[in-house]
Amino acid sequence: MKLINIIIFVVLLLIVSCNNAPNKITSKNDYNLYLNVDKNEMLQLTMEDYMFWKKKLEKEPDQFPYLAKVAASQSQLFNKTGEIELLIKAEKSLIKANKMTNYSKTSYLRSLARNYISQHRFKESLELLKKAERIGENLESTKKMLFDVHLELGNYKLAKSYLDAFGNDNNDFDYLIRLSKWSDHRGDLDAAIKYMEQAKVIAESSNLASTKQWVYTNLADYYGHAGKIKKSYNHYLKALEIDNNDAYAKKGIAWIVYSHEKNADEAMRILNSITAYYNAPDYYLLKAEIAEFKDDIDAREAAMKLYAEVVNNKLYGNMYNKYNVLIYAENQLKRSDALKIAKTEIENRPTPQSYDLLAWTYYNHGNVKGALKVMENHVVGKTFEPETLFHLAQIYKANGEIKKAKNLKKQLLESTFELGPLMAKNIQNI
Amino acid sequence: MKTIKNIKVLVMALIASFAMFNCSNDDDSVHPKVIDFSGTYSQEDQMGRPAVNTVFVASTDKDTYNVTVPTAQNAAFQSKFEANLLALSPAYANGGMNALGQDASAFTSLLATDVLNVSLDGTTTFFDGTNVLTGRALADDVITVELLLIFGGEDFMENPGLSNDNVDANDKAFLTSFPYLASPW
Amino acid sequence: MAESQNLTNNKISKIMKNFKTVLGLGIIALASFFIVAADHIDAPAVQGGNSDITDFYAFQGENTNNLVFVANMQGLLSPSATGNAVFDENVLIEINIDNTGDNVEDLVIQAIPRDGKMYFFGPTVPSQTGLNSTILNNSTIGGVVDITPYGTNAIIETNAGMSFFAGPRDDPFFMDFAQYSAIIGGTATSFNDPGSDTFAGSNVMSVVVEVPKSMIGGSGTINTWVESKRK
Numbered sequence: 140m141k142l143i144n145i146i147i148f149v150v151l152l153l154i155v156s157c158n159n160a161p162n163k164i165t166s167k168n169d170y171n172l173y174l175n176v177d178k179n180e181m182l183q184l185t186m187e188d189y190m191f192w193k194k195k196l197e198k199e200p201d202q203f204p205y206l207a208k209v210a211a212s213q214s215q216l217f218n219k220t221g222e223i224e225l226l227i228k229a230e231k232s233l234i235k236a237n238k239m240t241n242y243s244k245t246s247y248l249r250s251l252a253r254n255y256i257s258q259h260r261f262k263e264s265l266e267l268l269k270k271a272e273r274i275g276e277n278l279e280s281t282k283k284m285l286f287d288v289h290l291e292l293g294n295y296k297l298a299k300s301y302l303d304a305f306g307n308d309n310n311d312f313d314y315l316i317r318l319s320k321w322s323d324h325r326g327d328l329d330a331a332i333k334y335m336e337q338a339k340v341i342a343e344s345s346n347l348a349s350t351k352q353w354v355y356t357n358l359a360d361y362y363g364h365a366g367k368i369k370k371s372y373n374h375y376l377k378a379l380e381i382d383n384n385d386a387y388a389k390k391g392i393a394w395i396v397y398s399h400e401k402n403a404d405e406a407m408r409i410l411n412s413i414t415a416y417y418n419a420p421d422y423y424l425l426k427a428e429i430a431e432f433k434d435d436i437d438a439r440e441a442a443m444k445l446y447a448e449v450v451n452n453k454l455y456g457n458m459y460n461k462y463n464v465l466i467y468a469e470n471q472l473k474r475s476d477a478l479k480i481a482k483t484e485i486e487n488r489p490t491p492q493s494y495d496l497l498a499w500t501y502y503n504h505g506n507v508k509g510a511l512k513v514m515e516n517h518v519v520g521k522t523f524e525p526e527t528l529f530h531l532a533q534i535y536k537a538n539g540e541i542k543k544a545k546n547l548k549k550q551l552l553e554s555t556f557e558l559g560p561l562m563a564k565n566i567q568n569i
Numbered sequence: 570m571k572t573i574k575n576i577k578v579l580v581m582a583l584i585a586s587f588a589m590f591n592c593s594n595d596d597d598s599v600h601p602k603v604i605d606f607s608g609t610y611s612q613e614d615q616m617g618r619p620a621v622n623t624v625f626v627a628s629t630d631k632d633t634y635n636v637t638v639p640t641a642q643n644a645a646f647q648s649k650f651e652a653n654l655l656a657l658s659p660a661y662a663n664g665g666m667n668a669l670g671q672d673a674s675a676f677t678s679l680l681a682t683d684v685l686n687v688s689l690d691g692t693t694t695f696f697d698g699t700n701v702l703t704g705r706a707l708a709d710d711v712i713t714v715e716l717l718l719i720f721g722g723e724d725f726m727e728n729p730g731l732s733n734d735n736v737d738a739n740d741k742a743f744l745t746s747f748p749y750l751a752s753p754w
Numbered sequence: 755m756a757e758s759q760n761l762t763n764n765k766i767s768k769i770m771k772n773f774k775t776v777l778g779l780g781i782i783a784l785a786s787f788f789i790v791a792a793d794h795i796d797a798p799a800v801q802g803g804n805s806d807i808t809d810f811y812a813f814q815g816e817n818t819n820n821l822v823f824v825a826n827m828q829g830l831l832s833p834s835a836t837g838n839a840v841f842d843e844n845v846l847i848e849i850n851i852d853n854t855g856d857n858v859e860d861l862v863i864q865a866i867p868r869d870g871k872m873y874f875f876g877p878t879v880p881s882q883t884g885l886n887s888t889i890l891n892n893s894t895i896g897g898v899v900d901i902t903p904y905g906t907n908a909i910i911e912t913n914a915g916m917s918f919f920a921g922p923r924d925d926p927f928f929m930d931f932a933q934y935s936a937i938i939g940g941t942a943t944s945f946n947d948p949g950s951d952t953f954a955g956s957n958v959m960s961v962v963v964e965v966p967k968s969m970i971g972g973s974g975t976i977n978t979w980v981e982s983k984r985k
Contacts, residue, residue, distance in 0.1 A: 191834060202932045208830060240935065240939065274628045606891040610848075612885040638883075657938070687821065689821065689970070707926045734934055736951045747815070750962065752923065
């Protein structure tokens with residue numbers, strides 16, 4: 140072989156090796172071993188932990204620390220299975236523990252506040268945290284959660300003032316993840332990633348499994364937002380390495396397989412492996428979307444029906460309001476429901492996202508002027524979430540503001556991975 | 570011929586490494602772990618005697634107390650401890666004392682500086698009937714000792730309902746040898 | 755022909771649209787995954803719990819020439835939770851020894867976990883006293899021990915007359931914590947008899963170190979306390 144041939148060969152090799160199937164990022168070999176886990180050891184241990192404290196509590200009901208332990212294992216079980224009953228049971232346990240200690244223990248107040256955040260009961264959460272703030276003990280932890288809740292409630296100035304008071308400590312994991320969250324809220328995704336990566340360094344040097352798992356999945360989300368899909372995928376895998384049953388990480392991979400690689404069947408296979416042990420209503424929605432992508436109307440209908448049944452459980456409270464508005468808004472029979480829930484959401488947390496739900500409802504009901512007014516007053520320039528921007532673009536278009544709609548279209552085309560292929564089609568039509 | 574072969578190898582190697590560098594994505598390679606002991610470690614919690622923090626430090630003061638060095642604790646907290654003690658225990662009313670002959674002020678002066686006093690010359694115990702505050706052994710019923718000092722008055726006889734929690738021993742036998750603590754459940 | 759074809763198409767699409775609308779099967783996708791992502795970012799429980807010291811002991815060893823220090827963290831671990839309990843590698847456990855009676859540490863013993871092992875440095879003079887510490891890994895005195903995994907026999911290392919242990923143990927503390935809290939909180943006026951040991955049957959993460967008394971002053975009285983410090 141002549142040298143020139145070698146070089147050509149090698150250059151070709153290089154090109155091939157770097158460009159082989161640019162769309163294919165995932166490989167079954169990477170994650171298959173996590174899909175057929177017949178023994179969920181972590182779940183088993185958490186179950187036993189729960190039984191241990193439950194028995195002790197039954198024997199000695201005055202020992203309130205056992206109530207806190209019972210609540211902690213109930214919350215963990217909720218996280219591992221998605222069963223809403225467990226989150227509500229944890230709430231009941233924590234209310235009891237707080238009553239027995241006269242609402243004087245800040246750690247119990249914070250635990251209940253956290254439970255309420257999970258339930259999207261942000262105002263109640265805020266009241267508990269304010270109480271904890273007045274008591275003082277572990278004030279820093281309380282203030283960090285106050286930041287979280289104020290951000291959820293749309294009290295951005297207050298949230299920012301708490302954040303600033305943490306004092307710029309780049310060795311503080313809890314500070315960095317909040318700085319990251321704040322940066323994301325402001326639409327500065329690069330900064331959000333930077334701070335989350337700094338938090339990752341701390342998590343790794345702490346070497347605490349649950350902290351690492353949390354930071355990996357959150358980084359994976361951010362990488363996904365930024366279109367760094369390979370990185371996103373790798374971080375979901377890292378989380379799965381720590382916890383083979385991390386439903387969230389598997390769902391992230393399913394999304395990549397579906398949205399980026401357009402392999403609906405494989406995505407569905409992954410989702411089905413999750414729902415064997417983890418169930419939350421939004422999984423049905425994802426299945427419905429994938430079914431629609433496959434033009435399988437029957438499967439879509441079946442999944443939507445299941446969603447409707449499951450989410451009907453009163454225990455979910457306000458947790459799925461957002462999804463419900465989006466679904467009901469397009470359903471003529473559910474018009475008043477959509478409007479009612481959108482207004483509830485605004486009442487619960489007057490954020491740009493909540494107002495977007497109202498605007499989107501108006502739009503779907505043919506009130507395009509009203510929709511635009513809500514958007515202009517409460518949404519425009521206040522959020523950078525692609526989904527909201529998509530709604531805004533549609534509403535601009537319906538109001539004849541074609542130029543503004545086209546501008547958003549450009550932006551949205553960069554977010555097609557995170558919005559999914561169906562949405563991508565709709566963006567093209569703007 | 571040989572040169573070409575060498576160049577071949579060289580080019581292949583170069584390209585291979587380039588290809589790896591270029592394509593292996595952004596993700597961290599596996600480094601051999603070097604033990605890193607660098608950095609400054611800042612205090613979050615401290616403890617000397619058992620339960621002092623729980624009983625005497627007000628919730629609003631706990632965070633501060635945990636990061637106040639022992640030499641500064643007395644000045645910062647003794648008077649608060651004394652007020653708490655008087656509010657909590659009737660035994661110190663009207664100049665009442667504990668079995669160590671301390672009035673409220675003397676006792677809280679001892680407690681406010683949260684260090685454990687330990688003898689290097691013999692028996693180490695929180696209180697064994699003879700020796701007082703010469704250490705803390707695993708089997709010491711420290712809570713009852715503290716309750717006696719808080720509520721028991723001069724002769725350990727006052728407020729009997731408050732001066733013993735009636736849990737007198739651990740639920741698993743300690744070891745006579747290192748590491749002394751019983752194996753986990 | 756063309757006209758009627760169009761009509762049919764329109765009709766079909768209209769029917770389809772109604773059908774979809776009735777079922778809530780709109781053409782607008784829900785972007786399900788990343789809606790949840792926004793919720794997912796809910797922060798985990800704020801750290802700090804894993805640096806809380808639950809207990810501190812100091813007593814004469816089986817060999818009466820030695821003194822034993824015990825520092826415990828992470829109380830109320832059930833047996834099934836114990837196997838997954840670990841030391842936070844960003845948290846330094848520092849035993850302070852004052853042997854001159856001024857309540858300022860003259861010597862420290864540091865314990866810092868790294869990848870399954872607990873490294874001990876000291877007793878030695880700290881580079882600075884007070885709230886901030888650096889790890890004294892240049893100290894010639896010290897040792898290292900594998901952190902004992904749950905369910906195995908205690909792993910003990912010795913070096914220069916010192917002994918080292920780190921890992922889960924039965925919580926040696928006993929107390930009716932609930933009733934005590936009720937009394938302190940003013941909601942109860944006396945203890946129960948018998949009381950109930952809140953910590954019965956539960957485990958802690960322990961660090962145990964035994965040192966020759968000669969290393970920490972030899973005789974007299976020392977003042978000692980333990981600190982947890984985070985990087």
